[in-house]
Amino acid sequence: MLQKKKNAVLVDGVILNGPIMDSKAGEKFVEEACKIIMEEVIQKADDVTEKVCEWQAPETLKQILDLEMRDTGESHQKLLQLCRDVIQYSVKTSHPRFFNQLYAGIDYYSLVARFITEALNPSVYTYEVSPVFLLVEEAVIKKMIEFIGWEEGDGIFNPGGSVSNMYAMNLARYKFCPEIKEKGLSGLPRLVLFTSEECHYSMKKAASFLGIGTENVYFIKTDERGKMIPEELEKQVQRARKEDKCLVINCVYSLGRPFVLCNFQLPFSIYKFCRADSVAWNPHKMLLAGIQCCALLVKDNSGLLKKCYSAKAAYLFQQDKFYDVSYDTGDKSIQCSRRPDAFKFWLMWKALGTTGLEERVNRALALARYLVEEIKKREGFQLLLEPEYANVCFWYIPPSLRRMEDGPEFWQKLHQVAPIIKERMMKKGSMMLGYQPHQGKVNFFRQVVISPHVSREDMDFLLDEIELLAKDL
Amino acid sequence: MLQKKKNAVLVDGVILNGPIMDSKAGEKFVEEACKIIMEEVIQKADDVTEKVCEWQAPETLKQILDLEMRDTGESHQKLLQLCRDVIQYSVKTSHPRFFNQLYAGIDYYSLVARFITEALNPSVYTYEVSPVFLLVEEAVIKKMIEFIGWEEGDGIFNPGGSVSNMYAMNLARYKFCPEIKEKGLSGLPRLVLFTSEECHYSMKKAASFLGIGTENVYFIKTDERGKMIPEELEKQVQRARKEDKCLVINCVYSLGRPFVLCNFQLPFSIYKFCRADSVAWNPHKMLLAGIQCCALLVKDNSGLLKKCYSAKAAYLFQQDKFYDVSYDTGDKSIQCSRRPDAFKFWLMWKALGTTGLEERVNRALALARYLVEEIKKREGFQLLLEPEYANVCFWYIPPSLRRMEDGPEFWQKLHQVAPIIKERMMKKGSMMLGYQPHQGKVNFFRQVVISPHVSREDMDFLLDEIELLAKDL
Numbered sequence: 001m002l003q004k005k006k007n008a009v010l011v012d013g014v015i016l017n018g019p020i021m022d023s024k025a026g027e028k029f030v031e032e033a034c035k036i037i038m039e040e041v042i043q044k045a046d047d048v049t050e051k052v053c054e055w056q057a058p059e060t061l062k063q064i065l066d067l068e069m070r071d072t073g074e075s076h077q078k079l080l081q082l083c084r085d086v087i088q089y090s091v092k093t094s095h096p097r098f099f100n101q102l103y104a105g106i107d108y109y110s111l112v113a114r115f116i117t118e119a120l121n122p123s124v125y126t127y128e129v130s131p132v133f134l135l136v137e138e139a140v141i142k143k144m145i146e147f148i149g150w151e152e153g154d155g156i157f158n159p160g161g162s163v164s165n166m167y168a169m170n171l172a173r174y175k176f177c178p179e180i181k182e183k184g185l186s187g188l189p190r191l192v193l194f195t196s197e198e199c200h201y202s203m204k205k206a207a208s209f210l211g212i213g214t215e216n217v218y219f220i221k222t223d224e225r226g227k228m229i230p231e232e233l234e235k236q237v238q239r240a241r242k243e244d245k246c247l248v249i250n251c252v253y254s255l256g257r258p259f260v261l262c263n264f265q266l267p268f269s270i271y272k273f274c275r276a277d278s279v280a281w282n283p284h285k286m287l288l289a290g291i292q293c294c295a296l297l298v299k300d301n302s303g304l305l306k307k308c309y310s311a312k313a314a315y316l317f318q319q320d321k322f323y324d325v326s327y328d329t330g331d332k333s334i335q336c337s338r339r340p341d342a343f344k345f346w347l348m349w350k351a352l353g354t355t356g357l358e359e360r361v362n363r364a365l366a367l368a369r370y371l372v373e374e375i376k377k378r379e380g381f382q383l384l385l386e387p388e389y390a391n392v393c394f395w396y397i398p399p400s401l402r403r404m405e406d407g408p409e410f411w412q413k414l415h416q417v418a419p420i421i422k423e424r425m426m427k428k429g430s431m432m433l434g435y436q437p438h439q440g441k442v443n444f445f446r447q448v449v450i451s452p453h454v455s456r457e458d459m460d461f462l463l464d465e466i467e468l469l470a471k472d473l
Numbered sequence: 474m475l476q477k478k479k480n481a482v483l484v485d486g487v488i489l490n491g492p493i494m495d496s497k498a499g500e501k502f503v504e505e506a507c508k509i510i511m512e513e514v515i516q517k518a519d520d521v522t523e524k525v526c527e528w529q530a531p532e533t534l535k536q537i538l539d540l541e542m543r544d545t546g547e548s549h550q551k552l553l554q555l556c557r558d559v560i561q562y563s564v565k566t567s568h569p570r571f572f573n574q575l576y577a578g579i580d581y582y583s584l585v586a587r588f589i590t591e592a593l594n595p596s597v598y599t600y601e602v603s604p605v606f607l608l609v610e611e612a613v614i615k616k617m618i619e620f621i622g623w624e625e626g627d628g629i630f631n632p633g634g635s636v637s638n639m640y641a642m643n644l645a646r647y648k649f650c651p652e653i654k655e656k657g658l659s660g661l662p663r664l665v666l667f668t669s670e671e672c673h674y675s676m677k678k679a680a681s682f683l684g685i686g687t688e689n690v691y692f693i694k695t696d697e698r699g700k701m702i703p704e705e706l707e708k709q710v711q712r713a714r715k716e717d718k719c720l721v722i723n724c725v726y727s728l729g730r731p732f733v734l735c736n737f738q739l740p741f742s743i744y745k746f747c748r749a750d751s752v753a754w755n756p757h758k759m760l761l762a763g764i765q766c767c768a769l770l771v772k773d774n775s776g777l778l779k780k781c782y783s784a785k786a787a788y789l790f791q792q793d794k795f796y797d798v799s800y801d802t803g804d805k806s807i808q809c810s811r812r813p814d815a816f817k818f819w820l821m822w823k824a825l826g827t828t829g830l831e832e833r834v835n836r837a838l839a840l841a842r843y844l845v846e847e848i849k850k851r852e853g854f855q856l857l858l859e860p861e862y863a864n865v866c867f868w869y870i871p872p873s874l875r876r877m878e879d880g881p882e883f884w885q886k887l888h889q890v891a892p893i894i895k896e897r898m899m900k901k902g903s904m905m906l907g908y909q910p911h912q913g914k915v916n917f918f919r920q921v922v923i924s925p926h927v928s929r930e931d932m933d934f935l936l937d938e939i940e941l942l943a944k945d946l
Binding site: 106351 | 482658741
C-alpha cells in the first residue's frame with residue numbers, strides 16, 4: 001500500500017518533506033576544495049623549492065586561524081580560504097625533505113584508496129555493511145602472513161603500532177591463562193613482561209593500560225648497538241622465577257627492535273629463546289600507506305584472536321543471518337566501529353606489485369648507505385654507529401667545537417647544538433629532521449629515508465644545509 | 474660547501490639521482506579517481522533511485538574482485554576499474570535509505586576535511602609536526618566541554634567509543650589508586666565495575682582488555698524502558714562492599730544509556746548517586762563527522778589524563794625545544810601516531826554553526842516521531858516501546874500471524890520474520906535496516922534516522938517496503 005502525502009508534513013514545527021541539505025551546493029564545495037588539495041598539496045609534493053613548513057608560534061597561529069566555532073555557519077568562500085590556511089600552515093609531510101618522522105612522502109594509490117573510503121564511510125565489522133573491505137582485509141592479512149613466512153595465521157588491522165602491541169600482550173597473557181578474560185589479574189601472581197631497554201615507549205603505556213603495571217616490565221640490557229644481550233635476558237627471567245611470579249615472555253617481534261637506533265636483528269640466541277608468535281606490521285611507515293595502517297598478525301590459527309576478544313553483541317553479530325556469518329569478523333577487535341585500513345595497503349600493493357614495494361625499500365636503504373658514506377667524508381659530521389636499516393644517527397660538530405678536547409664540557413656544548421640547528425631549519429622551512437638524546441648520548445640527529453621522492457640530491461642538501469645553518473656555531 | 478655531482482650515483486646497483494616515482498602520472502591517476510568518486514559516490518548520495526547495496530555472496534564477490542596481490546603492478550586503467558568495482562559492491566552508507574547503523578549520510582564539509590588530512594597525512598603528537606591540527610583539537614575539546622556544561626576540563630580524540638570507554642575506565646581506577654600505573658592490578662583487591670545490563674558490548678571488551686575481567690562487571694538490572702533501577706545499583710554496591718572488594722564506580726555517561734533501546738535519561742536518583750566525571754562523545758554518529766571521530770572528555774583539569782597516560786618518549790617530547798612544549802599533547806594518548814580526527818568535526822561546525830548542527834538533530838528526532846505515529850496507524854506494525862531518541866524499535870507482524878493467539882508459538886514464528894525481510898531487502902538493494910533480539914524479546918527492527926538527506930518520504934517508503942517484502946509471509 002503506497003501512501004502519497006502531497007502537503008508538507010510538520011512535526012513539532014519541523015517540515016519533514018524533502019531533505020534539509022543543498023546537495024548541489026555541497027557537491028560544488030567538494031569539487032572546489034578538491035582543486036585546492038590537488039594544487040596545494042598533491043602537485044607540490046615533489047617540489048623541493050616549496051617550504052617543508054611555514055613556522056608560526058602557537059599564539060600567532062591561533063590568531064591567523066579563525067578557530068572559534070560559532071552559532072551560525074560560514075560561507076563557502078570563507079571555508080575555502082580556511083582550507084587554504086590549514087594547508088599553508090601545516091607541515092608538508094610529503095615534501096622530499098621532511099625527514100622528521102618514520103612516515104613521509106606520498107603514495108598516489110594509497111591516497112586514492114583513502115579518498116574512496118572517506119567517501120564511502122564504511123565500518124568494518126560485518127559482511128553485510130562492509131562486504132568489499134572485509135574480503136580485502138582477509139586477503140591482505142593472508143598475504144602478509146605468507147610474506148612473514150608462516151604457514152598459517154590470523155590478524156586484524158587496528159589503530160597503530162601501540163595498539164597492536166597491546167593486542168599482542170593481551171593475547172599472550174590470554175594464551176598463558178585464558179581465565180584472565182573473565183577473572184582479571186587481581187587473583188593472579190604478577191605477570192612480568194620482558195623487553196629491550198631500547199624498546200618503543202608504547203611498551204610502558206601498554207603495560208599500564210592493561211593492568212600489568214610499568215614496574216613489571218623488565219627492561220633487558222642491550223649492547224652498544226642497542227641489541228638485547230641474551231645473558232641479561234636469561235638473568236632477568238631467573239630473577240622473575242625466583243620472585244615466584246607468573247611469566248609471560250612477550251614474543252612480539254617489534255619489541256626486540258631498538259627503536260631509535262633501529263638495528264633490528266637480534267642475536268640468534270634470543271630468537272632461539274623466544275620466537276615470535278605475533279608481528280605488528282605498520283605499512284603506514286616505510287611503505288607509505290598513510291596514517292593509520294597497521295596489522296597485528298598472529299601465528300595461531302585456532303581462533304585465539306576471536307576467543308580472546310569476542311563479546312558477541314547480538315545487535316551486530318546475529319547468528320540467524322542469511323549468509324555465512326564467519327565473514328563477520330568484527331568481534332576479533334577491541335573496537336566496534338573500525339576503519340578499512342587494509343584497503344589502502346591493498347590498492348597500493350596491486351598498483352606497485354611486490355617488486356615495486358621492494359624497489360622502494362631497497363632505494364631507501366641505498367640512500368641511507370649513501371648518506372653514511374657522505375657523513376664519513378665530511379668534516380664536522382660524526383656517525384653514532386653504522387646503521388643496519390634506514391635510520392642514520394649522527395652528530396654535527398660545529399666549527400667552534402672541533403678543536404675542543406673530549407670531555408664533559410665538549411659533550412655538554414654539543415648537546416645544545418642540534419636544538420639550535422633544528423630551530424633554524426624550522427624557521428627557514430628548508431627541511432625537517434629530528435634530534436634527541438638517547439641512553440646517555442647527547443642530542444644527535446636521526447635521519448630517516450622513506451619517501452620515493454627523495455633523491456641523492458636531497459641527501460647532499462641535508463648535509464649542506466646543516467653546515468650552512470650552523471656555520472656560526 | 475655545496476657539492477655538485479652531475480653523474481648518476483650508484484649504491485649497490487641502485488641509481489640514487491632523482492626520484493623513482495612518476496609524479497605526473499601519479500597526479501593524473503588521482504585526478505581520474507577523484508572524478509569517479511565524485512560521480513559514483515558523492516553525486517549519488519541523495520539519489521533514492523540508486524541501490525543501497527548490490528548484494529553478492531562472499532564467494533561470488535571474491536571472484537568478481539581481483540583480490541590477489543602479485544609481484545608486478547597493474548596498469549592505471551585496471552586500477553581505475555578496480556576502484557569502480559570497489560565502489561559498486563560497497564554498501565552506500567550515505568544513501569538516504571541506509572538505516573542499518575548508527576552512522577549514515579554524508580556531510581560535505583567533514584568530507585573535505587578528511588580529504589585534506591589524507592593528503593597532508595599528519596600525526597597529531599607534537600606541535601612541530603602538527604601545528605594546525607593540535608590547535609584545532611584544543612579548540613574543539615574546549616568547545617565540547619563548554620557544550621556539556623562543565624566549567625573546565627580536558628580531553629583527547631581517539632579511535633572510537635569503545636576505546637574512549639577504556640580510557641575512562643583506566644582513568645577512573647588511576648584516580649582511585651594512582652599506583653596502579655606502576656604496580657598493576659595483581660597486588661590489589663578486585664576492582665568492580667558497575668554498569669547497566671543494557672550497556673554497549675564494549676564494556677565487557679574493555680573490562681577484559683584492562684585486566685579487570687568480565688566477571689567483575691556488575692550488570693545492574695533495568696526497568697522495562699531499559700533504565701538502570703537505582704535500588705538495584707545500591708544492592709550491587711552493597712554486595713561488592715560485603716565481598717571486601719575495591720570499588721570503582723564507573724561514571725562514564727554513555728555507560729548508563731541503554732544502547733539498543735536508546736532511552737538515555739537515567740532516573741534522577743542515579744545521577745545523584747554517581748555524576749559523570751567523563752563523557753565519550755562520538756561526532757561520527759549522529760553528527761556525521763565520518764568514522765572515526767570520537768573524543769573522551771574529562772572534567773578534571775589538573776592534568777589527570779597526562780599523569781595517567783604519559784610515558785615521556787625522549788625522541789618525540791624533547792624538553793629543550795624552542796617553543797612552548799605544553800603544546801606537545803601526544804603523551805596524553807595511548808597511541809603514538811594519531812589521526813587528526815578533531816579537524817573534520819571542526820570544519821563541519823564552522824560550516825554549519827551550532828544552530829545548523831542543532832537543526833539536523835531536531836529534524837532527525839522529528840522524523841523518528843513521525844515514524845512512530847505512522848507505525849501506530851498501520852496494521853501489522855507494533856512498537857516495542859515509545860522511543861525517547863532517534864531509535865525506533867518495532868515488530869512487523871505479517872498477514873499470516875495477525876490472527877494467531879499470543880503465545881510461545883506466535884513469538885517463535887515472529888522471531889523468524891525480520892531475518893527473512895532483511896534478506897529480501899538486501900537482495901533487492903532497496904534499503905538497509907537492522908534487526909536483533911534483545912533481553913528476551915524476539916527479533917525486531919531498529920530504525921535510526923541520522924542523515925539530513927532523509928525525508929518524510931523515506932519514512933513512508935520504509936513502512937511500505939516492509940509491507941511489500943513481507944506480503945506473502
